[in-house]
Amino acid sequence: MQLTDWLHKALQFEKHINQVVIGQQDVVRLMLITVFARGHVLLEGNVGVGKTTLLRAVAHGLGGGYQRIEGTIDLMPSDLIYYTYLDKDGKPRVDPGPLLHHGEHLATFFFNEINRARPQVHSLLLRAMAERSIAAFNQDYLFPHLQVFADRNRVEKEETFELPAAAKDRFMMEINIDVPSSDSVLDELMFNPRFHDTDQLISQLPDSGMEYTQLNGFAEKLQQNIQISAKLKQYALSLWRATQKPQDFGVTLSDVVMPQLMLSGASPRGMSYLIRAAKVRAWLHSRDYVLPEDVQAVFAPCMGHRLFLSPLYAYRHEQLLPALLTGLLSAVAAP
Amino acid sequence: MLRAIRHGLVWASLSVVGAISLYCLYTWHGLNVENATIQQLLSGQDVAVEQVVAKPQIRLARACYLKQKKRYDEALATLSAIMAVGDSALQAKVRYNLGNIYLEQAVVSVENNDTSRAMPLVMLAKQAYRQALALDSQFWDAKYNLEVAMRLLPEMERLDLENEDPKQQKAELWTTVPGFPRGLP
Amino acid sequence: MKILLLFFLVLAGCSNTEHGAVRAFTVHTPRPFGYVLGDEIPQQIILETASDVALQTGALPIKGTINRWLELKQATWEKTEIPDGWRYVIDLNYQVFYVPLEVKMLKIPGFALQLSQQGKISSQPVPDWAFTVAPLRELAVRKDDNGEYMRPDAEPHQIASTNAQIAFGLSASLALAIAGYLAYLYGYFPILNRSNVFKQALRKISRLSKGDIGQILAAVHYAFNQLNGKPLFQVQVADFLSRHPEYAALKVQLEWFFAYSNRYHFGHSLVVIDDDVVRLKNLCQHCRAIERGSR
Numbered sequence: 076m077q078l079t080d081w082l083h084k085a086l087q088f089e090k091h092i093n094q095v096v097i098g099q100q101d102v103v104r105l106m107l108i109t110v111f112a113r114g115h116v117l118l119e120g121n122v123g124v125g126k127t128t129l130l131r132a133v134a135h136g137l138g139g140g141y142q143r144i145e146g147t148i149d150l151m152p153s154d155l156i157y158y159t160y161l162d163k164d165g166k167p168r169v170d171p172g173p174l175l176h177h178g179e180h181l182a183t184f185f186f187n188e189i190n191r192a193r194p195q196v197h198s199l200l201l202r203a204m205a206e207r208s209i210a211a212f213n214q215d216y217l218f219p220h221l222q223v224f225a226d227r228n229r230v231e232k233e234e235t236f237e238l239p240a241a242a243k244d245r246f247m248m249e250i251n252i253d254v255p256s257s258d259s260v261l262d263e264l265m266f267n268p269r270f271h272d273t274d275q276l277i278s279q280l281p282d283s284g285m286e287y288t289q290l291n292g293f294a295e296k297l298q299q300n301i302q303i304s305a306k307l308k309q310y311a312l313s314l315w316r317a318t319q320k321p322q323d324f325g326v327t328l329s330d331v332v333m334p335q336l337m338l339s340g341a342s343p344r345g346m347s348y349l350i351r352a353a354k355v356r357a358w359l360h361s362r363d364y365v366l367p368e369d370v371q372a373v374f375a376p377c378m379g380h381r382l383f384l385s386p387l388y389a390y391r392h393e394q395l396l397p398a399l400l401t402g403l404l405s406a407v408a409a410p
Numbered sequence: 411m412l413r414a415i416r417h418g419l420v421w422a423s424l425s426v427v428g429a430i431s432l433y434c435l436y437t438w439h440g441l442n443v444e445n446a447t448i449q450q451l452l453s454g455q456d457v458a459v460e461q462v463v464a465k466p467q468i469r470l471a472r473a474c475y476l477k478q479k480k481r482y483d484e485a486l487a488t489l490s491a492i493m494a495v496g497d498s499a500l501q502a503k504v505r506y507n508l509g510n511i512y513l514e515q516a517v518v519s520v521e522n523n524d525t526s527r528a529m530p531l532v533m534l535a536k537q538a539y540r541q542a543l544a545l546d547s548q549f550w551d552a553k554y555n556l557e558v559a560m561r562l563l564p565e566m567e568r569l570d571l572e573n574e575d576p577k578q579q580k581a582e583l584w585t586t587v588p589g590f591p592r593g594l595p
Numbered sequence: 596m597k598i599l600l601l602f603f604l605v606l607a608g609c610s611n612t613e614h615g616a617v618r619a620f621t622v623h624t625p626r627p628f629g630y631v632l633g634d635e636i637p638q639q640i641i642l643e644t645a646s647d648v649a650l651q652t653g654a655l656p657i658k659g660t661i662n663r664w665l666e667l668k669q670a671t672w673e674k675t676e677i678p679d680g681w682r683y684v685i686d687l688n689y690q691v692f693y694v695p696l697e698v699k700m701l702k703i704p705g706f707a708l709q710l711s712q713q714g715k716i717s718s719q720p721v722p723d724w725a726f727t728v729a730p731l732r733e734l735a736v737r738k739d740d741n742g743e744y745m746r747p748d749a750e751p752h753q754i755a756s757t758n759a760q761i762a763f764g765l766s767a768s769l770a771l772a773i774a775g776y777l778a779y780l781y782g783y784f785p786i787l788n789r790s791n792v793f794k795q796a797l798r799k800i801s802r803l804s805k806g807d808i809g810q811i812l813a814a815v816h817y818a819f820n821q822l823n824g825k826p827l828f829q830v831q832v833a834d835f836l837s838r839h840p841e842y843a844a845l846k847v848q849l850e851w852f853f854a855y856s857n858r859y860h861f862g863h864s865l866v867v868i869d870d871d872v873v874r875l876k877n878l879c880q881h882c883r884a885i886e887r888g889s890r
Contacts (some may be wrong), residue, residue, distance in 0.1 A: 420777055434762040
C-alpha cells in the first residue's frame with residue numbers, strides 16, 4: 076500500500092470521473108480530497124447539475140453500497156432504518172431501511188435535500204456521521220466505511236429546516252456545484268447522447284483499483300506520512316485566529332463594521348478537517364509536505380459553512396462570506 | 411539623470427512657492443499690525459506714524475486721534491496729505507473729517523463771539539462736506555453736519571431774492587448773523 | 596444709481612415744430628417728494644426725432660453748478676438709430692444741497708433742447724420739475740459738550756486682510772503639497788510608497804549570512820508582499836508578473852525563490868549552501884534595480 080501507487084490510481088480515478096462529469100474539475104478534485112480525507116460533504120447546487128451522477132460515479136469506482144434518500148417533511152428517523160409492509164402471504168414484514176440495507180458495506184449515502192427533513196432525522200444522521208454507527212433493533216450497527224453526502228436545497232425556503240450549526244460542523248466541506256460555464260461543455264452535455272443515459276455512463280467506468288474497505292487504513296497512513304512544518308502550523312493558526320477576529324488582521328469589507336461582523340469563527344474541528352484536507356491535496360500534488368497553497372485551496376470549502384456572521388449582517392451572508400474568505404486568505408502571510 | 415532633473419525641479423518649485431507663501435504671511439502680519447495701530451489710535455493712544463509711508467487708513471486714524479486731542483493744525487496737515495489717496499469712500503471720509511475739524515473750530519469761535527474767525531471756517535467746512543457728499547451721496551453724517559454748518563451760516567441767495575417769499579427773506583436776514591437761533595423762531 | 600419710482604411726465608410731442616421734427620418726447624423723473632440735503636435726483640429725457648433732425652448736443656446742460664443749491668453731477672447722452680429717425684436718451688443726475696427749515700418745494704429749472712433741421716433751428720423745452728425737500732434736524736438747537744451737536748468723525752475701516760489670507764492659504768497648501776510629493780519621492784511614506792521595498796530588504800539582508808537564511812527569506816517575502824499589496828504565494832507568481840510586468844525578466848529566479856522558500860519553510864530540512872544566499876541577494880539586487888527604474 077504505497078502512497079505513490081495509490082496516487083497513480085487516484086489520479087486515474089479522477090480522470091475517469093472527469094470524463095463522466097465534464098466541466099467540473101474543481102468539484103471532482105475536492106470530492107477526491109474528501110474521499111481520501113474520509114470527510115462528509117455538504118453539496119450545494121441547483122437541481123440537474125450532476126450531483127447524483129458525480130456521487131454514483133464515485134461510489135461505482137470505489138465499490139461498496141450506495142444509498143440515497145430524499146428529504147421530505149414527513150420523513151421520520153425510523154424511515155431510514157426500516158420499512159414495514161405486507162408480503163404476498165399477507166404477513167407483516169419488516170425490512171431494513173436505506174441505512175441498514177447494505178449493513179457495514181454501506182460506503183456512500185446520499186441525503187438529498189437534507190433541509191427538508193425534520194431535526195429528528197438530522198440528529199440520527201449526525202450520529203451516523205460522527206460515530207459511523209446507529210442503534211436499531213436492540214443492537215448497534217456499524218458503518219466503518221460510510222461517507223455521507225448531503226444536498227441542501229437553497230432555492231426553496233418554505234417548509235425547510237436549516238441545519239443546526241453543530242450539524243454543519245460535522246461536514247468536512249461544503250462543495251458548490253455550479254452549472255459549467257464553458258459553451259463547449261454545455262454543448263457536449265446537451266447534444267452528446269453519451270450523457271443522456273446516466274446508468275450506462277456509470278457502468279462504463281473502469282474499476283479504480285482502490286477498494287472502499289482499504290480507504291480508512293490508507294487515509295490514516297496518508298495523514299501520518301504527509302508532513303506539516305512548524306511554519307505551516309503557524310500559518311494555519313494565524314488563519315484560524317483571523318476567522319475569529321478578522322479586524323486584527325486588517326481585513327476590511329465594504330459597509331461592514333469589522334469588529335461586529337463575526338458571531339463565531341471556525342471551530343477546532345473545522346481546523347483539523349482543514350489540515351486533513353490540505354494534507355490530501357499535498358499528496359495529490361505528489362508532495363510529502365503541505366504548502367500554504369494546499370491550505371488555501373481547501374480553505375473556502377472547508378470554512379464557508381462554519382463561519383457565522385452576526386445577525387446584523389446575516390442577511391448579506393451570500394455576498395459577504397466569499398469576500399470575507401478571500402479577504403482572510405489575502406490578509407495572512409505565510410513565511 | 412531624469413530623476414535628478416525632476417528632483418531639482420520639485421525642489422525649485424517648492425522653494426519658490428515657499429517664498430511666496432512666506433511673503434503672503436508677512437503681508438498678512440503687516441496688515442494685522444496696521445489694523446492694531448488703527449485700533450490703538452482710535453482708542454486714544456498715540457502712535458508715531460511715518461507720514462509718507464503709512465497707509466491712508468492709518469493716517470486717517472491718526473488725524474482722528476489728533477482732533478480728539480484738539481491738535482487741529484496737525485490733524486489738518488495729516489488729512490490734507492491724504493486728500494487724493496485711497497478709494498472714493500476713504501476720500502469722502504477724509505473730506506468729512508476735514509469738515510468736522512473746521513466746523514468744530516467754527517463752533518468754538520461762535521461761542522466766543524469771534525464771528526470774523528468763524529465765517530471762513532464755516533465756509534471751509536461747508537465746502538468739505540459738499541465734496542464728501544459729491545463723492546458719496548448716501549453719507550448721512552456728512553448731510554447732517556452740512557445742515558449744522560448751513561444753519562450756523564445760511565447762504566444768501568441775493569440774486570434770487572425776488573423769488574423767495576418775504577417771510578423767508580426776513581428769516582434769512584435774521585439768521586445771516588452767525589449764531590444759533592435759541593428756541594423756535 | 597438707485598432708480599426710484601419713476602413717475603412719467605409725458606409731454607405730448609410736436610409742441611412747436613410744424614415739420615414734425617420731434618416724434619416723441621418723454622421726461623422720466625423719480626418721486627417728487629421726500630428729498631433731503633445731498634440727495635441725487637436722476638432725470639432721463641427721451642427724445643425721438645426725424646432722421647433729418649439733429650440735436651445740438653453742445654447746448655445740453657453741462658456738468659457743474661446750476662445754482663446755489665443745485666449741482667449737475669452727471670450729464671450724458673446717447674444716440675441710437677430708429678426707423679426713419681433718431682432716438683436720444685439724455686441722462687441727467689442732479690444733487691441737491693438745499694437746507695430748508697421746514698418742508699419746502701424747489702424747482703429744477705427747465706431748459707430747452709436745440710434741434711437743427713435743414714439749417715433751421717428749433718427748440719424743444721424741458722419743463723421745470725418741482726419737488727420737496729425736508730430738513731434733517733429740528734429748529735431748536737441740540738447741544739453737547741462741544742456746543743452745537745454734530746455727528747462724530749468718520750473712523751477708518753480695518754484694512755481688509757482677506758486677500759492676503761487667501762493668498763497665504765493657497766500658497767501654503769501648494770507648498771505643503773509639493774513638500775508631500777518630495778517626501779513621497781524620498782520614500783518617507785512607507786505605506787504609500789512601494790518603490791523602496793527592495794531597498795529596505797537589501798539593507799536588511801546585506802549583513803546576514805547562511806545561518807540567517809530564515810530572516811533573509813522573510814525579508815524578501817516581506818518585500819514581495821508589500822509590492823503585491825497582500826501576501827504573495829507561489830501559485831500567484833504568474834498573476835503577479837502580469838500585474839508587474841517589469842519583473843517578468845526575473846520569472847525564473849522568482850519561481851526558484853518561491854520553490855526554495857517553500858522547501859525551506861514547509862518541506863524537509865534543507866541543507867543551505869552559500870550559493871543559495873548569493874542567489875537570494877542577487878535576486879534582491881535585481882529587484883532593487885528594477886524598482887529604481889534603472890533596468
